[in-house]
Amino acid sequence: QVQLVESGGGLVQAGGSLRLSCAASGPTVNNYAMGWFRQAPGKEREFVTGISRSGGRTLYADSVKGRFTISRDNAKNTVYLQMNSLRPEDTALYYCAADGRISSVAVSPRSYQYDYWGQGTQVTVSS
DSSP: OOEEEEEOOEEEETTOOEEEEEEEESTTOOOOEEEEEEEOTTSOOEEEEEEOSSSOOEEEOGGGTTTEEEEEEGGGTEEEEEEOSOOGGGOEEEEEEEEOOTTOOSOOOOGGGOOEEOOOEEEEEEO
16 A cells, blocks of 8 residues: 655635645555545545646646646655646645556556545645
């Protein structure tokens, strides 16, 4: 099992920035493809962005393109989400997730493709 712990969430004004981190640990950590999802109150969980095992491929939801950047440091078993130009509609609980497939190449935007999930970190953007 892989354990994922998110951090870096908080309260920020519209137009501001936050940087989220996701630290992976456990005996099965194997530089899996990683994704960030978010869920706002009363809404379904949605894909935000994902990154391939090597970090060479990324995928972004249209709503965050040009504003958010995903990156990873495999030596630290950590994935980051840099969030700029934040909007009130970005307010949500943000989850880090790991795709358990060791043979994956593409980044999947489907939540079912991810086997391990963190507890979430809250991001609140005020207007």
